[in-house]
Amino acid sequence: MPELAAHVRDVPVNQIREITEAAWRTPGALVLSIGEPGFPVPRHVLEAAMACLDRDETSYTPNAGLPALREAFAARFRERAGTSRGSIGADRVYVVDGAQQGLHFAMSLLLSPGDEILVPNPGYPTFAMTARLLNAVPVGYPLYPDHGFQPRPADIEALVTDRTRVLVLNSPSNPLGAVLGEDLTRELMDLARRHDLWVISDECYEAFTYDVPHVSPARFDGDAPGDARVFTSLTLSKTYGLTGLRIGALICPPGIKQKMDNVMEAIVSCVASPSQYAALAALTGPQDYVQHAHGHYLANRDAAAAVLDAKGIPYLKAQGAFYLWADVSHATGGDVRGWVRRFLADSGVALAPGTAFGSIGEGWVRVALCGRQEDLVEGLGRLPGRTGQG
Template identity: 85%
Template sequence: MPELAPHVRDVPVNQIREITEAAWRIPEAVVLSIGEPGFPLPRHVLDAGIACLDRDETNYTPNAGLPALREAFAARFREQHAAGGHQIGIGADRIYVVAGAQQGLHLAMSLLLSPGDEILIPNPGYPTFAMTSRLLNAVPVGYPLYPEQDFQPRIQDIEALITERTRVLMLNSPSNPLGAVLGEDLTRQLVDLARRRDLWIISDECYEAFTYGVPHISPASFDSDVPGEARVFTSLTLSKTYGLTGLRIGALVCPPGLEQKMNNVMEAVVSCVAAPSQYAALAALTGPQDYVEQAHAHYLANRDAASAILKAKGIRYLTAQGAFYLWADVSHASGGDVRAWTHQFLAESGVALAPGTAFGSIGEGWVRIALCGTLPDLMEGVGRLPALAAVVGQGPIQP
């Protein structure tokens, strides 16, 4: 048979799925390797999707999504900016409803990257940043996030990587896998860098609802509203905020002036998102927000409980300021190959953790621990980690 295209053969394995699917084959495994919210969906969200089906409203929707849902996304975006002290006039015309944040990222990269173009992605960073760009024949270039810098990007490190082929700067705050959050000054500097070097920005803000003691600041806060000058695409999802992972629903916030181009590309990729998912999303955004408040409190409590166990074991970790993950250093046990060690640890202890190398080379020796499950499972799983006995009480890397 004919061979697959070379750029498809180069798409790397997602090590998160690799370890998680191995864990799913083990009865009673404690799965801390995947970010799947575990709360039942609110009844009004389920009812909205069911009512859509009962009405047999199963035809095409507009390429960009239901008008009411686009306005609901825009209103939430404006409100969050206002809460952070920034006024931004994004209207529904700049919102495109997508089949989850991952489709939004693919859509944005499809608009911005030609074969051979370079995209700067965080290292460590979410695996699909590299996977998606390779699928488009583009070249992902990792910019370093070092432990000694609290895993925060440095402008000079990013600027040193920019070449004549660089087209996009990828940002992610709150970070998956790190739980790190970009501060206001650094976010402004990153947007200024992109403007100075004529780069687009794609900002992945999947975890914008979950920060702890710090505000979420979107790069869009510092972008222009003038067509031809704006450069920030913002990827949003309801998968994490409301636990709608299987409904595949999110939004891409686009610079002004791209309406017709966006419709064309949406038609070519997915046409439109399923109507029941859109009505469920509308109910989530406009209805009671108890789910989000309860989830926020749960993740924070889980973070603190797991952090206490890591500290008692002498395991270094990054105090999560956002998202629902802990980033922990197991280099004392992993022997220089954390991917292999996580599989060994799963086989021996029944606990699945995401290996740090799933997120880039700087992740060697680290693991990502998901905080979104039950507290007993989390404490049981983290409690099985091997202690670093010589330095018990080492504690966190303080952001």
């Protein structure tokens, strides 16, 4: 049989899926390794999708999505990102098949073979995986514990070469729960302008920040064609628990819609119409789900922190998203990937290994805060405490 392409053979396994699928095969396991919202989808969202099917409205939609949905995404983004009311309209919104397709879409537009893309380390693994699928070169920029896992512009600037094309920013961060502040975001955008880099901003968790505001890099971007450089990736998977409907949006610089139509046609043509109508209902209808989820994640964060405090386990206090980043290096022996597998076998608890997100994640684990609080507290209670604690 002929061989697969080299760039596919080199794509590493996703360690989050590795441990999670092992947990799904383990009876009674407490799965804290994957970010899956646990609340029922609001009824009005489900009914909008079902009504679309009842009407047999199952034909192609425009490549960019239903006009009403694009406007709804634009309105939410203007409100949440703090951009001026007229600067981002529906013409700059592209409806995509979930945030992951949006990331692939953006990278397909921006990267040629051999180009370099700067991605956070630790950072979400598909940033690097997707770049490799496009024959591009992911270059990790460090997020160090000593600096609260915040990027330092000087560290990033030292990695820029004549092949660097894109800077990926992620706030709130998966896996860290870290949030970029206004001053740092402005500095990072200035860096991108100095080196004429595109910026892909992953804002999948923009609805969930705690005690700090969400700051979008688009706030500091230009509006005119030739001056704008930010692609913003949004999803309804986390905000409204629509993970299986695969629906999100890519907010784009002006003036490139025709090129985007061409690329979208070659990837998926358009997003399924029932998912689009469900998304429209979610964005324009009651927001009780988001408010309830926000409160639940915050309460779970604090409950998890109390358990870790009692055990003497260091962690990064999450300012956003729904994850807690915990230091279990006292137990892992320098191999956190192997340790989470043993911990699952011995204790029945699945945690995502920090190395799933980059080399700096060695010794750390990501804990999902989105499930039942009883399971979260029970699972973390099984962690080995530091000497003399827990």
